[in-house]
Amino acid sequence: MTFYSSHTFKKTRYYQQLPQSEQVAFDILTEVFHFKTNTYVLENLIDWDKAPQDPIYQLNFPSPSMLSSRNYQLLLDAYQRGDINFAHAIRKHKPADVPIHQQRIPRLQGALIKGTYQAFPNLLFLFPDPMTKTCHAYCSYCYRWKQFVGDTLRSDQTYSYDDPHTPIPYLKAHPEITNVLFTGADPLVLSANKLQQFIEPILAIDTVRVVQISTKSLGWWPHRFTTDPDAEQLLRLFEHIQSKGKHLSLTAHFTHPRELENSIVKQAIRRIQSTGAVIRCQGPLVAGINDSPKTWATLWNYQIDLGLIPSYMFIESGHNHEASFRVPLAKALSIFQKAQQQTTGLTHSVQGPVFMNDIHRVLLDGIVAIDHKKFFVLKCLQSPYPESEGQIELIPYDKHTRSAGDLVKMFTPQEVLNEAYLAS
Ligand code: SF4
Numbered sequence: 001m002t003f004y005s006s007h008t009f010k011k012t013r014y015y016q017q018l019p020q021s022e023q024v025a026f027d028i029l030t031e032v033f034h035f036k037t038n039t040y041v042l043e044n045l046i047d048w049d050k051a052p053q054d055p056i057y058q059l060n061f062p063s064p065s066m067l068s069s070r071n072y073q074l075l076l077d078a079y080q081r082g083d084i085n086f087a088h089a090i091r092k093h094k095p096a097d098v099p100i101h102q103q104r105i106p107r108l109q110g111a112l113i114k115g116t117y118q119a120f121p122n123l124l125f126l127f128p129d130p131m132t133k134t135c136h137a138y139c140s141y142c143y144r145w146k147q148f149v150g151d152t153l154r155s156d157q158t159y160s161y162d163d164p165h166t167p168i169p170y171l172k173a174h175p176e177i178t179n180v181l182f183t184g185a186d187p188l189v190l191s192a193n194k195l196q197q198f199i200e201p202i203l204a205i206d207t208v209r210v211v212q213i214s215t216k217s218l219g220w221w222p223h224r225f226t227t228d229p230d231a232e233q234l235l236r237l238f239e240h241i242q243s244k245g246k247h248l249s250l251t252a253h254f255t256h257p258r259e260l261e262n263s264i265v266k267q268a269i270r271r272i273q274s275t276g277a278v279i280r281c282q283g284p285l286v287a288g289i290n291d292s293p294k295t296w297a298t299l300w301n302y303q304i305d306l307g308l309i310p311s312y313m314f315i316e317s318g319h320n321h322e323a324s325f326r327v328p329l330a331k332a333l334s335i336f337q338k339a340q341q342q343t344t345g346l347t348h349s350v351q352g353p354v355f356m357n358d359i360h361r362v363l364l365d366g367i368v369a370i371d372h373k374k375f376f377v378l379k380c381l382q383s384p385y386p387e388s389e390g391q392i393e394l395i396p397y398d399k400h401t402r403s404a405g406d407l408v409k410m411f412t413p414q415e416v417l418n419e420a421y422l423a424s
Contacts, residue, residue, distance in 0.1 A: 115161030313352025
């Protein structure tokens with residue numbers, strides 16, 4: 001396997017064959033944003049005859065639409081003057097990622113449990129340190145991009161943990177936590193040995209019933225399950241987790257149907273399924289990459305054909321407010337509904353379009369008319385506050401809006417907001 005950074009990619013024939021304007025865009029945008037690719041993506045996924053418009057190219061490579069036209073022009077001018085400080089200035093101004101809500105970081109006897117996050121009562125997110133470092137390739141829209149360019153996500157350094165036993169006392173003290181989610185970056189960049197070190201202590205806790213692993217390795221590097229030196233060992237680990245009575249769910253991130261078309265990914269899927277693990281799929285709706293009903297219908301149809309479970313269509317997080325990845329809400333809803341109509345009835349269990357704001361999952365559920373006025377219907381699917389789950393809110397319909405407003409505020413009970421206000 002060969003990985004490419006922005007520096008090494010420039011030495012490939014793929015870079016050489018890009019139009020000159022695209023080479024310049026690549027050179028200057030990778031001064032600001034994250035970039036990583038690999039041989040599989042370059043040779044099997046991107047249609048180079050269609051780059052830079054090709055959707056997988058857009059998925060993997062930064063594009064000028066990730067900045068306002070003013071900032072892109074300023075960056076271009078600075079680059080032509082040989083001044084890269086402006087790139088660093090832009091990077092500093094971008095939000096790090098979706099906001100971290102400190103009160104959702106668990107504590108035991110007053111001490112923070114590093115590298116964990118409890119968005120919902122029954123689910124604990126786990127961030128072992130090595131898993132937060134990298135992925136097999138980077139998605140242009142990734143909200144974790146700052147950690148890939150060397151900026152820390154949390155100034156208090158609570159973002160990840162090194163000792164595999166870190167979450168154990170908290171899990172033992174909280175039997176209501178039935179699910180743990182290993183997330184990252186991508187947990188499956190780790191060796192099978194290293195993964196086992198972090199997973200094994202969890203398997204001894206009876207109240208944890210579901211082990212979830214969130215990954216894009218099927219999309220970016222399916223060889224992880226076929227020809228990597230420890231691919232067999234990884235599959236044996238999947239079997240081992242289930243032999244301890246746990247349900248193993250791989251949450252696979254797919255963005256475009258092409259990620260499911262070649263024989264390598266199909267073989268990888270069959271090998272995972274042969275262990276008994278269940279693969280559930282999710283991905284964001286992103287402008288320029290998958291913003292059409294046909295693309296989603298094809299993606300879901302492929303998933304069903306391959307025995308995967310399509311679960312969520314997310315709306316891209318507002319990690320970079322200048323970027324034009326976000327699809328207008330009315331269009332997002334229409335894409336979701338039309339895509340469902342073009343597939344088998346099995347996609348009616350897919351939830352979408354869904355916003356994630358780090359403490360809630362909120363469904364954009366439809367449009368209603370009241371007294372000749374139209375409204376978007378928002379429904380809270382999951383929340384740390386039981387009274388918020390199922391809550392419906394109406395916001396004025398606007399065909400062009402890309403924002404549903406402050407969803408954290410909308411679905412957080414007033415008394416909690418008052419407490420937070422008093423504490424601040
Ligand atoms: S695979 Fe996930 S964490 Fe990695 S770059 Fe893509 S969105 Fe970000």
